[in-house]
Amino acid sequence: MIQEKKSPATLLKIDRATLTPLHRQIYERFRAAIEQGVLRAGDRVASARSLASELGVARGTVETAYNQLAGEGYFSAQGQAGTVVSPSLPSRLSARRGPRQAEVPAFEQTLAEIAPPLPLQLGIPALDAFPRKLWARLVSRRARATTTADMFYGDPSGHPALRAAIAAYLRVSRGVLCHPSQVFVTGGYRASLALSSHTLLGKDDRVWIEDPGYPPTRQVLRSAGQRVVPVPVDEEGMVVAQGMRKAAKAKMAVVTPSHQAPLGVSMSLARRLQLLDWASQAKAWIVEDDYDGEYRYAGPPLPALKSLDGHDRVLYAGSFSKVLYPGLALGYVVAPDSLRDVFAQAAQTWSNGSPQITQAVVADFMREGHFSRHLKKMRLLYARRRNMLAEALLKALGDEVRIDLQSGGMHLIARFDRWQECDEELARRAQLAGLNCQPLSVRGTANFRDQGLLMGFTNIGSAVQAQQLATTLKAALDRRL
Numbered sequence: 001m002i003q004e005k006k007s008p009a010t011l012l013k014i015d016r017a018t019l020t021p022l023h024r025q026i027y028e029r030f031r032a033a034i035e036q037g038v039l040r041a042g043d044r045v046a047s048a049r050s051l052a053s054e055l056g057v058a059r060g061t062v063e064t065a066y067n068q069l070a071g072e073g074y075f076s077a078q079g080q081a082g083t084v085v086s087p088s089l090p091s092r093l094s095a096r097r098g099p100r101q102a103e104v105p106a107f108e109q110t111l112a113e114i115a116p117p118l119p120l121q122l123g124i125p126a127l128d129a130f131p132r133k134l135w136a137r138l139v140s141r142r143a144r145a146t147t148t149a150d151m152f153y154g155d156p157s158g159h160p161a162l163r164a165a166i167a168a169y170l171r172v173s174r175g176v177l178c179h180p181s182q183v184f185v186t187g188g189y190r191a192s193l194a195l196s197s198h199t200l201l202g203k204d205d206r207v208w209i210e211d212p213g214y215p216p217t218r219q220v221l222r223s224a225g226q227r228v229v230p231v232p233v234d235e236e237g238m239v240v241a242q243g244m245r246k247a248a249k250a251k252m253a254v255v256t257p258s259h260q261a262p263l264g265v266s267m268s269l270a271r272r273l274q275l276l277d278w279a280s281q282a283k284a285w286i287v288e289d290d291y292d293g294e295y296r297y298a299g300p301p302l303p304a305l306k307s308l309d310g311h312d313r314v315l316y317a318g319s320f321s322k323v324l325y326p327g328l329a330l331g332y333v334v335a336p337d338s339l340r341d342v343f344a345q346a347a348q349t350w351s352n353g354s355p356q357i358t359q360a361v362v363a364d365f366m367r368e369g370h371f372s373r374h375l376k377k378m379r380l381l382y383a384r385r386r387n388m389l390a391e392a393l394l395k396a397l398g399d400e401v402r403i404d405l406q407s408g409g410m411h412l413i414a415r416f417d418r419w420q421e422c423d424e425e426l427a428r429r430a431q432l433a434g435l436n437c438q439p440l441s442v443r444g445t446a447n448f449r450d451q452g453l454l455m456g457f458t459n460i461g462s463a464v465q466a467q468q469l470a471t472t473l474k475a476a477l478d479r480r481l
């Protein structure tokens with residue numbers, strides 16, 4: 001396969017101060033790049049003419065280096081196709097492989113081997129059910145229509161069509177009233193949280209987070225210099241009174257009210273009002289992480305907390321990872337009206353924006369009605385897959401398992417009260433058998449004592465597969481695998 005790699009100028013910094021002739025430097029850098037695996041068999045190298053102009057040396061200098069590399073078998077001239085790294089190189093070079101060269105193929109191999117999703121992996125939508133043909137059509141339509149203006153820098157706050165499509169969707173489906181200029185498109189939830197915390201918080205400001213919670217929330221805030229205050233969660237969501245007791249003057253609270261991550265409970269109306277009340281009195285901000293609020297299997301999705309936000313204290317964070325697919329790397333945050341300009345300024349400072357064409361395709365997908373159809377289909381599919389997994393676990397494990405099926409989300413929690421071992425050990429056993437179950441306990445602080453295994457059900461293709469997974473799990477937990 002012929003492919004262009006890094007710009008040759010990046011590989012070859014010419015040093016005019018040394019006594020080593022320029023052609024020798026070029027020769028040595030190419031050789032090192034090949035031996036270290038940066039250039040691989042079959043990679044095309046720049047023509048002597050273009051490399052000479054890029055490096056500011058005479059064409060003959062580059063030709064001398066290329067001739068030597070060809071003479072020693074590193075390069076091979078391919079007529080019209082130009083010069084490539086010799087396709088028969090690996091065996092010849094094997095004796096000289098240094099550690100770095102061994103690392104490069106191993107790295108690529110690892111990525112190929114861990115192609116997601118692993119069975120029971122959390123938080124990944126049904127990749128087999130994504131409408132790929134339709135998506136490909138929308139992508140190619142946008143690609144064909146690309147104008148010169150589309151190739152320029154986009155608005156770092158987001159593509160206008162996507163911001164408008166998100167605002168329209170939120171109004172209808174999540175009860176969130178906002179203007180498109182309040183919607184800021186980001187690379188995903190963490191980017192939304194980082195943008196919000198950098199914009200609104202100072203070093204050492206305290207922030208309530210849920211205990212247990214989503215680990216990246218804590219990591220992002222800590223790395224931005226904030227002090228996180230874990231607040232317990234019960235069957236009504238974050239216990240606001242505890243937050244007030246621990247840090248009444250905190251500057252922010254980050255919550256997952258639709259479907260608490262990881263326990264799956266929905267925040268009660270009383271708690272929502274209490275939280276909003278606290279925020280308006282303390283002049284604190286609330287980040288509502290609505291990562292999978294669309295997925296609810298008993299009744300319609302609950303309106304977002306933001307829909308009750310009379311004092312404009314809530315920043316609503318959404319992500320396309322769960323409703324489309326994570327490789328898109330697109331999320332967004334809706335800023336309160338009063339913060340619209342501050343956020344626009346921050347986006348300008350912090351970001352080049354997200355890829356224009358991807359944003360435009362997502363906007364088309366939403367505006368043309370595909371998004372709501374897709375969500376509707378996924379709700380039905382996930383409800384089925386969730387039941388398949390729950391039934392299979394009960395069949396394989398009987399009363400050894402207690403299953404917590406919350407009314408929404410993309411995972412269930414299985415508890416194994418009769419096992420002596422902690423959930424970390426059970427998860428380790430399951431993982432050794434290739435099942436990506438995650439322990440519940442590690443998502444909380446030392447005060448959080450609940451145990452169980454978190455299991456994603458969205459990618460379970462059939463009842464038979466569910467049975468196989470449950471049987472494998474039982475054997476793994478019993479240490480028969």
Ligand SMILES: Cc1ncc(COP(=O)(O)O)c(C=O)c1O
Nearest residue numbers: 123188189214261291319321331
């Ligand atoms: C609680 C929670 N929030 C947000 C997200 C979305 O994150 P991202 O946009 O980075 O995919 C996830 C994804 O797993 C999550 O579990």
